[in-house]
Amino acid sequence: MIAQTLKWVGGIDGFLELIDQRRLPGELVRLQCRDTERLYEAIKTLAVRGAPAIGVSAAYGLVLGMQKLTDTDDSERGLEVLAKSCEYLASSRPTAVNLFWALDRIRQSAERFVADKPNAKLQALREVILAEANAIYQEDVKMCRRIGENGQKFIKQGAGILTHCNAGALATAGQGTALSLMFEAHKKGRKFKVYVDETRPLLQGARLTAWELKQAGIDVVVICDNTAGWLMKQGHISAVITGADRIAANGDAANKIGTYSLSVLAREHGVPFYIAAPSSTFDPSIKSGDEIPIEQRAAEEVTTFGKTQIAPDSVKVYNPAFDVTDASNITAIITERGVIKNPNADSISKYLRS
């Protein structure tokens, strides 16, 4: 069974149900968000994470925001409340591009609706907002499935796949990006094994990816990040598949720290290295990986575990959230629209224009 990260329950007066990812893998708890404050908190505290999942959640957050407006029928008042909810939710994860994109899209469609039909009742506007949120949800589900389908030839019977971090159902409304390939192959009855890097410091691989794959009945083995090269050396890995956070015009791809090392190790051992990501991940305004800003995160993520201190007091830490994999190390990028082999500035520009 593939995890369903989020689900809207009911009509315009409904609520959003989320898997609380902070409790995984220990417990599967579903969080009911019945107002924007609760959803804001869920995004901020990483109960829901992953760019697409955050975007879809925020879209539904705007549906929740409209529920407060009970003393009027005026759709202009509705737009004001919508604008405030947008601003509020945008501050929950200030660097999440999908979040802003989803909020803008809903707002624009609401404004268009009111501009077209100035006399429309608030209820009709609320229906438009819910419909747009549902559309974003459905598009995400479809995008995930298509990525999975497009990558099927890369998961062979008996394969040993290595993945890093979490690019799965928990990060999207659908069945994920990198993991979507595995879910599709599993549905087709193919047998393969997935090695999951635990992915320090936040352990998204051990906590989330391993849980998702196990739930779906896929054969999964957790390893420490430093074990991947040794597995390749012993011939256990036939492909590495990861997601990406941002892909430059020349194909250089930013993804969770550790991805770059995997790409070097894969090349050394003749193992193909694939990235699975939606077209929205390409940022043609960025020429190469050198221009991608790398978020530096708090030392405490590395030096403490829960309440346990695992490094000396006030020791210096280098904790970048991402690294950049050179396009030349990437065998192919798999998107919802197809496969870009040997990605480079030419092949990507051709793809983006097609």
Place this chain on the structure above:
Amino acid sequence: MIAQTLKWVGGIDGFLELIDQRRLPGELVRLQCRDTERLYEAIKTLAVRGAPAIGVSAAYGLVLGMQKLTDTDDSERGLEVLAKSCEYLASSRPTAVNLFWALDRIRQSAERFVADKPNAKLQALREVILAEANAIYQEDVKMCRRIGENGQKFIKQGAGILTHCNAGALATAGQGTALSLMFEAHKKGRKFKVYVDETRPLLQGARLTAWELKQAGIDVVVICDNTAGWLMKQGHISAVITGADRIAANGDAANKIGTYSLSVLAREHGVPFYIAAPSSTFDPSIKSGDEIPIEQRAAEEVTTFGKTQIAPDSVKVYNPAFDVTDASNITAIITERGVIKNPNADSISKYLRS
């Protein structure tokens, strides 16, 4: 200040004082071992760890074992008690080669003494045992310092050094093997920075190496294991220096899991990769790395942290303690007797015969 892992206090009726490494880096607590049972427990529970440190501790454990014998003056009775202590202590870490070596050495020297002087009193035998334990201790201190001195040309002013796991003072009676190079360079006033892999799953890098280097006033930065490649790519690393657990006749070297990947990443980035280890690490009976058995360790080391579960229930885990670095990836091996450049079967056999 370089940590002093262990210290014998007093004469034949003295005791062994150990830094309790389970409490680091949170607290610096010294454990007083006044009988073999306490020492056995300290070795078994990793209060003391690192092959040379375990060997020296066990040697002193035999001095402790003799203290029980208060009702006789007979050195033959002494040899019986010594044999029993050897057997008992040998079972504390059944795969620790240095432990067996140290116990055997003390026993042989005690047996030689009694064979030479059958009428010697027990007290004289006890003095011989303490003297031999002290000799093992002193040799270890000297070995460490010589390794450090022999590797000085590899730590340049302004260098960025990367190390993995703990091959430091905490693992030896002296100032360590890999870290000895850094302590010596620091004594000489050279400025450099050491990046320390946290070294999952047991975090010896974050917990122990970072603590040691910081205590000594060396500039240290802790990183997650998956960050090393990205640091090299950015040009921050000028040398990788690690210890080794066992080196085959052809120069292939077993060391903590993750070392192999570092060697591949180093070569990719044109960074020299050094191993610092005593001559006793060479095992000429083993032709190549393929023959080195790799200890597989418990899944719980990876799936739980203290009492917190960080991977799904009963998920499969691949948790090898070591990997093997090909000799061709090793720029040089630094020992107490010199430097073996481009190690291979020829250069090592020449070194071992010299």
